[in-house]
Amino acid sequence: MKNHPCFVVLAVALVLPAAAWAGAAQDGILAETAAAARAADPAFAGFSAERGRAFWSARHPGGKDQTPSCATCHGATPRAAGRTRAGKPIEPMAASLSPERFTDPAKVAKWFQRNCEGVLGRACTAREQGDFLAYVLGQ
Amino acid sequence: MNHMPPALAPRPPETGERRVKVWDLPTRIFHWGLVASVGLAYASGEVLPKSWIGAHAFFGYVIVGLIAFRLFWGVFGPEPSRFKSFLYSPRAALDYARRMLTLRPPFHLGHNPLGALMVFALLATLGVLIASGIVALGGTERLGPLAGQVSFAFAKAAEHFHEGVAGALGVLVGLHVAGVLLSSLAERQNLIRAMIDGCKRVPAGVRVARPEPARLAAAALALAVFGAIAAALYAVTPNVVMGAPLFRASSDPARLTRLAAYERECGDCHVVYHPSLLPAGQWNAVMGNLTDHYGEDATMAAEDHAAIAAYLSAHAAETWDTKAANAFRIAAPSLEKSRASPGDALPISGAPRWKRIHRKIDAATFARTDIGGRSNCAACHADARTGLFRLRDSAIPDKRDSAIPNKRDSAIPDKRARAIADPKPQPAS
Numbered sequence: 001m002k003n004h005p006c007f008v009v010l011a012v013a014l015v016l017p018a019a020a021w022a023g024a025a026q027d028g029i030l031a032e033t034a035a036a037a038r039a040a041d042p043a044f045a046g047f048s049a050e051r052g053r054a055f056w057s058a059r060h061p062g063g064k065d066q067t068p069s070c071a072t073c074h075g076a077t078p079r080a081a082g083r084t085r086a087g088k089p090i091e092p093m094a095a096s097l098s099p100e101r102f103t104d105p106a107k108v109a110k111w112f113q114r115n116c117e118g119v120l121g122r123a124c125t126a127r128e129q130g131d132f133l134a135y136v137l138g139q
Numbered sequence: 140m141n142h143m144p145p146a147l148a149p150r151p152p153e154t155g156e157r158r159v160k161v162w163d164l165p166t167r168i169f170h171w172g173l174v175a176s177v178g179l180a181y182a183s184g185e186v187l188p189k190s191w192i193g194a195h196a197f198f199g200y201v202i203v204g205l206i207a208f209r210l211f212w213g214v215f216g217p218e219p220s221r222f223k224s225f226l227y228s229p230r231a232a233l234d235y236a237r238r239m240l241t242l243r244p245p246f247h248l249g250h251n252p253l254g255a256l257m258v259f260a261l262l263a264t265l266g267v268l269i270a271s272g273i274v275a276l277g278g279t280e281r282l283g284p285l286a287g288q289v290s291f292a293f294a295k296a297a298e299h300f301h302e303g304v305a306g307a308l309g310v311l312v313g314l315h316v317a318g319v320l321l322s323s324l325a326e327r328q329n330l331i332r333a334m335i336d337g338c339k340r341v342p343a344g345v346r347v348a349r350p351e352p353a354r355l356a357a358a359a360l361a362l363a364v365f366g367a368i369a370a371a372l373y374a375v376t377p378n379v380v381m382g383a384p385l386f387r388a389s390s391d392p393a394r395l396t397r398l399a400a401y402e403r404e405c406g407d408c409h410v411v412y413h414p415s416l417l418p419a420g421q422w423n424a425v426m427g428n429l430t431d432h433y434g435e436d437a438t439m440a441a442e443d444h445a446a447i448a449a450y451l452s453a454h455a456a457e458t459w460d461t462k463a464a465n466a467f468r469i470a471a472p473s474l475e476k477s478r479a480s481p482g483d484a485l486p487i488s489g490a491p492r493w494k495r496i497h498r499k500i501d502a503a504t505f506a507r508t509d510i511g512g513r514s515n516c517a518a519c520h521a522d523a524r525t526g527l528f529r530l531r532d533s534a535i536p537d538k539r540d541s542a543i544p545n546k547r548d549s550a551i552p553d554k555r556a557r558a559i560a561d562p563k564p565q566p567a568s
Binding site: 064066083084085086087088114117118 | 514515
């Protein structure tokens with residue numbers, strides 16, 4: 001059909017803003033975290049997905065015995081699905097597989113507060129949060 | 140040689156040994172169909188795992204249909220099948236028994252007096268079994284014609300009664316088989332073959348009148364009248380029976396309106412436990428100690444906390460009559476003392492009734508990564524969210540290879556399972 005390419009363009013034009021919207025919300029959270037990291041440490045040079053990957057897989061002392069690592073519940077990589085301590089499946093953290101994640105700042109803050117307390121025994125610094133976000137958003 | 144047409148010529152009474160048709164085809168099909176259905180109902184109810192209860196109920200319904208036919212046929216069928224033709228007094232039955240033991244029983248074209256007694260005993264016992272089964276199914280599983288119409292206590296009593304009567308039926312069946320074999324021996328008849336091909340061997344010197352055929356015209360008329368009366372009754376007075384005290388409709392836990400805050404705040408980490416699974420006191424203990432919620436920090440915003448606490452209290456186990464609510468409604472006093480600290484709330488899986496129900500499942504099964512522990516009801520109960528925990532929806536899943544579920548597993552796989560687990564809730568009425 002002659003109009004076919006027009007329909008495709010129209011569809012893409014409608015979908016892209018939606019995807020961009022999610023991306024915009026996630027970028028907003030990243031920006032706020034970067035601002036907090038800069039405020040905490042003037043020598044802050046940006047987030048690193050590589051540090052985030054190491055943070056995800058490391059066994060952190062100081063938290064609960066049953067959850068020494070992010071990977072304990074969330075799986076070996078963000079692309080894997082995980083399981084909570086009560087056995088409920090967790091959707092993958094990777095933004096490419098779960099695009100709705102990390103779009104609600106309140107929810108992000110709540111889960112960082114809960115899970116850092118459980119895994120590290122303390123609050124995560126803004127830099128740790130940012131590295132983590134950089135890692136999962138890129139997966 | 141008589142030249143009259145065969146139909147008009149008077150037939151001399153036959154007195155030699157001959158085979159006579161006794162059991163018509165519908166009667167024979169009924170008999171063996173009943174044998175198969177009872178056997179399959181027994182197997183699915185007693186031998187196979189409990190999740191086969193759906194098949195068990197199905198065969199029960201088949202038996203209902205078969206008995207309904209037999210009752211109808213006992214009025215309108217051919218003479219040997221009509222109840223009137225084998226209504227013997229108990230004295231006649233005793234007389235037959237005595238004669239059978241001396242191996243000189245009289246010949247009966249249809250059922251002999253003892254056999255007749257067995258027919259009525261079996262029909263009555265099956266009727267009682269069916270009725271008690273339907274009551275039990277309605278009150279415990281919330282299934283069948285009396286789903287949710289019978290109190291749990293009454294249904295549970297009916298279930299025990301049902302099991303007892305099933306044992307009695309087993310005895311009756313044993314007696315029936317023994318009686319058939321004994322009679323066959325005494326009468327020198329193969330009674331089992333007679334029920335297969337319908338013919339009996341009439342000994343020499345015995346006269347038998349030709350049995351009357353089925354009264355089909357009368358049967359059709361009776362069916363039409365009965366059907367009309369039944370339809371009229373059903374249309375006019377469906378609630379007369381259902382409104383009686385024994386048959387008070389109870390609320391369907393699957394239709395409880397959902398609270399979004401509960402699903403979100405609590406359902407993020409674990410199965411959305413139906414409020415009917417704990418008494419109100421336990422829910423209050425849980426909500427009163429969210430900073431140490433079974434080892435996790437589950438604190439939430441104040442308005443969510445208030446809404447969830449109110450919701451759980453309002454719909455706690457005391458307000459339901461399901462089997463789960465009845466099992467978990469009463470916190471055993473001894474457990475109050477066994478708690479480590481007053482703030483500890485006993486988990487659902489810590490209730491003594493829970494442990495009893497799941498006693499045959501070993502720890503290794505609960506430790507499987509694809510099951511995820513005792514708290515993850517949904518691993519084995521497809522309808523956990525509804526609070527019904529029907530036997531037909533409960534089964535230990537086959538072991539999966541991967542330790543961590545793949546993305547597809549995080550959603551319930553097939554359409555029917557999704558419908559079971561997530562039925563559309565009705566608005567509050």
